Amino acid sequence: MKIKVVANVLEANEARAVENRRLLDQNGVLCVNMMSAPGSGKTTLLQKTLAALDAGGTPSAVLVGDLQTSRDAERLADGKAQIVQINTGQGCHLTSSQVTHGLRELDLSGLAFLFIENVGNMVCPASFDLGEHAKVVLLSTAEGNDKIAKYPVLFQQADVILLTKVDLAGVLEYDKSRVYEDLKHINTRAPVIELSAKTGQGVNQWLTWLKERRQSLKDRS
Ligand SMILES: Nc1nc2c(ncn2[C@@H]2O[C@H](COP(=O)(O)OP(=O)(O)O)[C@@H](O)[C@H]2O)c(=O)[nH]1
Numbered sequence: 001m002k003i004k005v006v007a008n009v010l011e012a013n014e015a016r017a018v019e020n021r022r023l024l025d026q027n028g029v030l031c032v033n034m035m036s037a038p039g040s041g042k043t044t045l046l047q048k049t050l051a052a053l054d055a056g057g058t059p060s061a062v063l064v065g066d067l068q069t070s071r072d073a074e075r076l077a078d079g080k081a082q083i084v085q086i087n088t089g090q091g092c093h094l095t096s097s098q099v100t101h102g103l104r105e106l107d108l109s110g111l112a113f114l115f116i117e118n119v120g121n122m123v124c125p126a127s128f129d130l131g132e133h134a135k136v137v138l139l140s141t142a143e144g145n146d147k148i149a150k151y152p153v154l155f156q157q158a159d160v161i162l163l164t165k166v167d168l169a170g171v172l173e174y175d176k177s178r179v180y181e182d183l184k185h186i187n188t189r190a191p192v193i194e195l196s197a198k199t200g201q202g203v204n205q206w207l208t209w210l211k212e213r214r215q216s217l218k219d220r221s
């Protein structure tokens with residue numbers, strides 16, 4: 001019997017990601033994949049981001065990945081944004097095929113931004129293209145200043161790095177110079193935005209980054 005060899009998991013994932021990106025491009029939707037350890041502030045920042053986009057009349061949507069529960073989706077559901085929760089069961093990251101299923105639940109027409117909140121994990125999500133246009137990596141001060149060198153694959157791929165919870169820097173005696181030192185060896189391309197969802201520091205800079213990325217997507221089409 002002839003043995004069929006299915007292309008490896010990453011190749012299959014990549015093919016589907018290309019399809020997702022094509023669909024998003026056709027609709028002019030900028031898709032950003034937000035990745036970090038659990039608890040670094042992805043959902044909190046998304047709450048602020050959606051509120052700002054809502055206030056400016058900019059339509060947006062979120063696909064939220066978690067192993068279990070719809071807790072994050074519930075936190076995000078009080079505005080106009082379309083929210084879809086994806087439960088991965090035992091999966092430590094989202095796959096492009098799960099994103100395809102999520103996209104089918106969304107009305108993409110007229111949408112400006114699609115945010116993907118990936119499963120909280122600093123290893124697995126780094127290897128899976130979902131069809132996004134940009135990768136956003138969060139690192140909170142509470143996690144320490146040594147994680148960039150420890151998890152280089154994730155930080156290498158970042159298009160922007162958000163150093164979150166900077167309001168806690170004083171109490172944590174946080175030395176951010178190590179973050180910038182490590183990045184000199186790992187990623188000199190991505191801007192770093194120092195941000196606090198509590199005080200609002202850096203949030204406008206983040207919103208500007210998003211709007212510029214969407215504009216460059218539109219300019220390309
Ligand atoms: N002090 C402080 N706490 C924050 C900030 N952003 C998020 N948090 C808190 O950090 C915890 C985890 O945040 P969450 O958004 O759920 O993280 P996620 O798991 O990455 O989605 C929550 O208790 C938030 O209130 C921030 O900028 N400053």
Ligand SMILES: [Mg+2]
Nearest residue numbers: 042043072117
């Ligand atoms: Mg979350």
